[in-house]
Amino acid sequence: MFALIDCNNFYASCERVFQPDLNGKPLVILSNNDGCVIARSNEAKSLGIPMGAPAFKYKEIFQKNKVQIFSSNFTLYGDMSNRVMAIISKHVPDVEIYSIDEAFIKLNGFSENEANKKCKDIIKTVLKWTGISVSVGLASTKSLAKVANRIAKKNSDKTNGFYSINDNKKRIEALSNISTRDIWGIGFQNEKKLSRINIKNGIDFINLPDKWVKKNMSIIGLKLKKELEGTPTLEIEGGKVDKKSIATTRSFESEISSLDDLIERITTFSMVASKKLRRQNSECNMICVFIRSNPFKQNSERYHFSLTGSLPFSTSSSIEISKFAVNLLKKIYSKNRLYKKAGIILMGLSPQSNHQFSLFDKDLEKQKKLMKSIDNIDDKYGLYKVRLASQDQKRIWKMKRQKLSRNYTTEIDEVLIVS
């Protein structure tokens, strides 16, 4: 049996834990730069505010309904997530942390009653210890556990946050009542394809021939079909898994066109990305750089230039990576154009311990020591205190985060004081 544990309206719940007066009020969390709505409380959902809504377009609705607005505080959400996952891991050994607010668990060797009890215990303990409410769906496969979780959440007044698809009748009923778009793994494009042949819900989908599904939705679609039929094709992926690529990308506060400005951004992104790389003790041998226009601008040309290059050696040095990235940037840069977003993606990741030595390694030890010193200074005085000459020394560009809450759990100066 698999269970999916999902935190309810996670980001909104994190804010409410420390500001309980927000309970019952509509609440939204905005993306970086306060751009889009990325999380909503139930009250905000019922006002018709969709996921991904551009904040500026909903200003009136926010004002009219006194919607509480927060900038995303990933330090807080990340810390609360760690606490929730630690509690789940105490209850069961087989845990897969699927995202910041979701975890799959495997309940092998448990009787049905024991599995049900375990799920209910988790709901109770997480709420008691963290203040975050979670929903749990239990079923024979991961995809069906997702469906069960959805039922648990949608009907929380009846389910108390727990639902189990434990027989065929319940499985058929659940699949009849879920539209294809709401099934995990069926996205916008696949829904369009299915809709064209009049496939509307989960039952319609599993009644399709395997051959059609494989041809039109690839092996992933076929695996999903088997899962919904009750045959597991996806396993728990436990343990700490190293990332296979690391990206740092940002939209700019306004369009920029000069090469010097772009070099400054790409250098800074390289510093951030290579730090992430060193944190997981990896190095990379491929770098992709991209720059693009504003896709939302009416009546103007859209462009997206990107280039991937292979390094002659593997490295985690900020200096090597930024030097290489800037060279790639120079190759794709074109004058007299306006750019709204840029980014760098590090690929070909391998553990530092497996380093393949090459002719270019004469400075390796020197670079390693330098990076270690930079990381030490950052640890002591705050992130990214050491900068390369091509970076903006004053850092005049900054993410817009006008409605940021406090770091209640990670900064001693910001903890709540109870008087």
Next chain:
DNA sequence: TCTGGGGTCCTAGGGCGA
């Protein structure tokens, strides 16, 4: 004025060596 960021996996198609 103002529309996020960071991942994974799969497939098609081209290059290239056996």
Next chain:
DNA sequence: TCTGTCGCCCTAGGACCC
């Protein structure tokens, strides 16, 4: 030595997820 075929590898792009 030339040519055809097969399969592997790489890359770009698209789809999905949160």
